[in-house]
Amino acid sequence: MPQTDSAARLASLDAEPALVRTIPITRVPAFAEIYRTYFSFVWSSSRRLGVNESEMDDVVQEIFITINGRLPTLEQPESLRSWIYSIVRRTVSSYHRAKRAKNASTATLSAEPEMHYPQTPSPQQLAEHSDQIKLLWSLLENIDATKREVFVLAELDEMTVPEIASALEVPLNTVYSRLRAARLELEAALQRQNAQTINRGRSCPT
């Protein structure tokens, strides 16, 4: 049975390399496997945490260098994704600190990395589905950063609440309450947005 489970798990990982994993991992994977499995996750997380597009390569490679160096110290392979996200968070935090130190006059970033949303989507995104993305980003920008991060991890990255709690090093209940609050605030903001759109439509002469 363990053989079958292992094979099935690996087959699943291999078939869907870009998916967020919910399958328990009971061993520390090789670095190459981690790269293949988590590259999209690391990239997307870094981008959402406010790394400039022009500096993405530097930040992402630094994250994987750190992962490679610390892999032997990973004690709980089942928490791999949380562990990776905590490295992403710390690395991006260092990146923001370095930028803030370099550009002190415009320092508005907090010490902790926050979910900043790409203001410069790709031309393809702009051309084809920018409205939805812009709306999502604008809604997210208007809620508290801690709630925003939990919401994004839960809904966009499909991380479980225990994974998020582990990655952010906060209690489970804190994650639950932030997630619940984020959902409520976003739904309310979306309704307000819709109401404003309708009102604008009424006030515009046809």
Place this chain on the structure above:
Amino acid sequence: MSDLSPELRELVLAGKGATLPTAADSARIFEILRARLGEAAFASAEAGQAVAAPSSAGFVTGKLATLGLAGLALLGGFLFFSARSQRAVPSESNSAPRAAATEWAPQALAASALAPAAPQATDPTSAEVAATAGSNDGVRTEPRPIASPHPKDSLSEEVAILSRAETALHGGQPGLALKLLNEHERRFGNGLLAEERIAARIQALCALGRTADATAQLAQLSPKSLHGAQARQACGPRKIN
């Protein structure tokens, strides 16, 4: 996402695909990491797999082994992305925006010392892609012809074809993109980048107004596939399910 309203759920779905990297991003960083970490970091995939999961399904092990071996072959194969990778391996000629990143990541300088010098060109496809990649960088870079020690390496060829298809797609030539994707399928079938090919094909079909065909392609991807979500969103108003 079960607690979300349909409208918010749709926005979240759009957001999922918004920050995904491309296959070229993955290949470029892979190459940089190989230069910085050495062969061992990636070659260990085989050993790690053999020790940790000796009972893994053959095709899975084979595919992961391919990934490990690809590290060796990628030395030249992925160098055609070197023009873009210069953002991570700054040279003295690079301007201020690069400098900020260099200060933050001083090891990037070491990487430039470790990075292998680009050999001479033998593969026109690679040179063409390098030229395309370089033009997107903001810093004008002459196409740097390069050669691969394994010019017929399948993974590098996969990346090259998909990159050309992506360029065609974003350049408003979905028909050409489709031809390239068909060529990729003919030559590589269920290659390492098969999922990326399907996602690109969905976008090309949508751009051509062939939504029924796009929907059929989408069925080949997992419902949870982020590539699928990205492709679905890229189809924009031409809704596919």
